[in-house]
Amino acid sequence: MIANDWIQILVSLGLIVLISPLVGRYLAWIYQSPHLSLEKGIYRLLGLDADREMGWKEYAAVLVVSNGFFFVAGYLVLWAQGVLPLNPRHLPPLSPEVAFNTAASFVTNTNWQAYAGEAQLSNLSQMLAITFLMFVGANTGLASLVAIIRGFVREGSATIGNFWSDFFRFFLRAFLPACALMALIHVEQGSPQTLSTSVTAKTIEGASQTLIVGPVASLESLKQLGTNGGGFYNANGAHPYENPTPLTNTLEFLEMGVFTFSLPFFFGRMIGRPRQGQVFFAVVFALYVAGLGLIEYSEKTPNPLLAPAAVTQKTSPLQDGGNMEGKETRFGITQTSLFSNTTIAATTGAVDGAMDSMNPLAVLVYLVHMFLNEEPGGKGVGFAGLLKEAILAIFLAGLMVGRTPEFLGKKIESREIKLAALSLLVTPILVLWLTGLSLLLPAGKSSIDNPGPHGFMEVLYAFASGNANNGSAMAGLNVSTPYYAIAIGLEMLFGRFLPLLPLLALAGSLARKKTLSENAGTFRTDTPLFVLLLLGFMVLFAALTFFPPLILGPILEHLSIVHNIAF
């Protein structure tokens, strides 16, 4: 590493630490102030009674039904692409299973892509299906977090808020304006923003070159700010039109972090205990920085298998060094590491380099981030997951000292533990069972692109990504086959809604409880000790559950490279 690598990393981390508390404060204002007149107008127009309080069951029902409509609307657009306007290249509609996979993917904020953007989608589909679903998917996640937080705030209450009010407040006061503003900065740096679709150029040497353009920047800022991740182009953020400069690259990973890293602070303000927010931030930031360190180290390390080819892999002022396969020169290793670590930690799934060509220890970090899925996690649901882990960690701590656990003044009892555990079990069941199944079935194995442990990792990664609603891929795996399109499509829906519904139920149950006052016997959850307890619980749980596949995948691959074994 050279000095510039350190400066980029420290400046980026510093910006996250500086910006997040401010945004957290702004989000708290959004949810603690009266409706704006614009919001009232929209509620009137759409016939939504945004002041009516909902119990958790009604809240969950509205969330599921509205997302069902979003899903169907998006599916119809993709399915009818062939006959809809703004399609001068006469692109055919997506196959029904890929259209299903795509609609499921975008409504769940996963943004898994079983299609190649520039080759298969018209501008109308990019706008009406993709851009639309990106907005509503991310917004639903944040709304659900607000409802879950109310479980801690309220006392003796049968309700946890109003879905539409939670939805539109963030959408109108933060999400939409931020996307529009950042989109313009992306255009200034070089992202296209036009309704035309392709330009045929005759290059300097006389070859023909097809340049695909479109409303790229408006999709790009949204893709990052909504922790969505689905790119306009197949190469995603590695494409020079999606991510033209090191500045856009930096803005893009900050965009992914800005709302997610602010959620702990938002939570602290909402419950009136800012220190608790700082403690949660410390937990997610520690995991984030640890991941970044291992990725940067792994990607900067020369690959000994390439020694016979006589290539310079060392960083110098004249070149960036390390693993440049699948990376862009303007970013180099450090910008790519910063981007990749954020995209997985914040479950965005955008990439600015090929995940499939990264070194095994970097992939190890990506897998662990996805197994944990809450550091800082995607729009809202990630942080909700962290609260669930906190409840379980406190329960374990309570068992050790033999007293009824309490969290933020709420007694944690049998019902809460059952709901939290139910939510926690979804990840290992979906990821491990589906990976195992795919390795048994010919339809699962035939899509694998790379041999050896790397090929195994492609499958494990795909299901980890689908479940975590991440959406990044080790893209060598062919996932547009009917088997993977349907399996991952279903997994994304289950991975999104199965953990979320128990958490809404949990919030409903907590809101009804009395808030106990603290006394000398209360286990404090706003201390460094709690940071360690929660970190220990998260890492232990992930290790116990996922160690076998991690050994068969990244760890085996790392050891092979070290011992000069190729596949």
Place this chain on the structure above:
Amino acid sequence: MKIVRQSLMATLFLMIVCGVVYPLVVTGIARLLFPKQASGSLLTARDGSITGSWLIAQGFQAPGYFHPRPSASLTADGSGSLPYDAAFSSPSNIGPDTKQEIKNVTDAANAYRKENGLPAGASVPIDAVTASGSGLDPDISLANALLQAPRIASARKIDPSIVRSLIDRVKDNPQFGFLGATRINVLRLNLALDKIAPKSTAKP
């Protein structure tokens, strides 16, 4: 029933706001403020025809031009390889521990040494022998450009120091002095070359 009606109304409203109004408003403002970038940073020849984009690599092959990084981009239907065509951007997706990766890098390094008259075993910059993330990477490293400079100079019959000073002039330093890597845009470099040395000598 009320839930269904409200969800339907919200879906229609949000589809119009997110899928139509938002992209169109951004497009309008972008065209007004940044018309060049909004249409793709296109490069127009004197006769008005489009010769490419500043941001997208071109597959230069003549010895008198600098060459970009290897490209793994695909044909428009994704069925085959079509380097440097921007209809289907793609990385190689090859794993670091595969025999395929070792072979690709070794072959590319040998070809690079032969093309640039380097002795056997001379070390080659990693960016010159690995496929980029998009297949359309417009840049190469300075080390890569400097190793190609003697070839350019002899093909264009100019002094190598002229080429080297051109590289120094055209290179992009890290943005704001610290963001990203020092690099050089191949298309910009080649156009600058054509300006200082007659184009006829650039043909193979």
